[in-house]
Amino acid sequence: MTKPIEVRNPRTGKYDYVIIPPPPKLLAQQCNRIRRAQVSWQQMGLEGRIEALQQWKQVILSEREQLTDALVNDTGRLSISILEIDSFLSSIDRWCNLAPQLLQESAKNTSIPFIALQQTSVPYSLVAVISPWNFPLLLSTIDTIPALLAGCAVIVKPSEIAPRFVAPLMTALNAVPKLRDVLTFVEGAGQTGAALIENVDLVCFTGSVETGRRVAEAAAKNFIPAFLELGGKDPAIVLESANLELATSAILWGAVVNTGQSCLSIERIYVAESIFEEFYHKLVTKASRLQLAYPTIESGEIGPIIAEHQAAIIKDHLQDAVSKGAVIHCGGKVEELGGGWWCRPTVLTEIDHSMEVMTEETFGPIMPVMAFATIEEAVDLANDSIYGLSAAVFAESEKLALEVAQQIDAGAISINDAALTAIMHEGEKNAFKFSGMGGSRMGAAALKRFLRKKAFLMKTNSINDPWWFNNEE
Secondary structure, eight states, X not given: OOOOEEEEOTTTOOEEEEEOOOOHHHHHHHHHHHHHHHHHHHHTHHHHHHHHHHHHHHHHHHTHHHXXXXXXXXXXXXXXXXXXXXXXXXXXXXXXXXXXXXXXXXXXXXXXXXXXXXXXXXXXXXXXXXXXXXXXXXXXXXXXXXXXXHTOEEEEEOOTTSOTTHHHHHHHHTTOHHHHTTEEEOOOOHHHHHHHHXXXXXXXXESOHHHHHHHHHHHHHTTOOEEEEOOOOEEEEEOTTSOHHHHHHHHHHXXXXXXXXXXXXXXXXXXXXXXXXXXXXXXXXXXXXXXXXXXXXXXXXXXXXXXXXXXXXXXXXXXXXXXXXXXXXXXXXXXXXXXXXXXXXXXXXXXXXXXXXXXXXOOSSEEEEEEEXXXXXXXXXXXXXXXXXXXXXXXXXXXXXXXXXXXXXXXXXXXXXXXXXXXXXXXXXXXXXXXEESXXXXXXXXXXXXXXXXXXXXXXXXXXXXXXXXXXX
């Protein structure tokens, strides 16, 4: 019998919710059940799958208040929870509109006149999605929706830190029997995720590098594909010609939205020496205006630190930086209020790459600012990381910014903006270095990666091929 897991409320610190992971045998049975249902789901055709997803969307709209309440209790923040739901519902429409064009099959002639080629694609039967706690709804469905439209069955294991949203989602799912048969959510921690990998044909994982490595090893052992999006230590480079009003506003949002709890957060800022003082003073002024969403959830823009262990990491990074000479200009401490952990937007200077805050993922509203003398130095500093998820470059000349961006080892670089891939999902990108591996979860590839290609090579005449053995009498 598996043990219940108590879930902490990030605003109050109280453990006020309980989940019960399925025993491995029951989990295997669930996987087998939806794997069998996948055959009918695939045979239903794309139109039928679109119709089922749209029905689910309509039920969710009617249950939206319950879903919002659950997400607020999971994360302790309101505006981002509303944005998460809007993004999730929009993604259903976006993928339903894109799928017919992306899933078209084609027949064509080949370089050999009497051989025709017909291409088709076959979905992986059962996909596992293992998702994190920072955007519980969005990151549990960002891979799920395209996988379903591709014809896969999907089983989702969200983080045990933020699982409350599953209940209203499952209530809505139960109202759409055709979708309910091929999509389910299971609750549990790492053991459940590990057991899940043993029972599926493909795994999508979003989370830490440490856990991602274990997922990749387990997937390789089972000879199944693994698509991993892992940590980030995203740099921003601000060149001498940059519009500082725009750059400071963009970087502030990119660094502290969702209290910095995003792999796409700006976590390192490199600024040209000539504008360094002006830049960080503007950043401090703007950062100081942001308020905590405490005592009420409407009191400010900065929500609590969702995961208690993350509060300890942020605190350690700040202490390490200060002990090595960093100067704090605003914020600078993790504080307990009403039982929850909070951190105000924090700007640091006098920092270097000997500090954890410049090399390890902080996952908090921390903005270390460092000066550079030349563009070459800025690029070297930006690339001095085990991570390569995304980045940002600011300059008056878009051409110059693009030239610099092309030298950065990262999959998505925002030009004169920050963390744009949190908003726009059109551009295909791959994670560099230890930030992940596998096909892009953005753009057309996000759907096509759930399909295995098949080629039918058809002879169109009745003559012998010229390369056959000449052994006829």
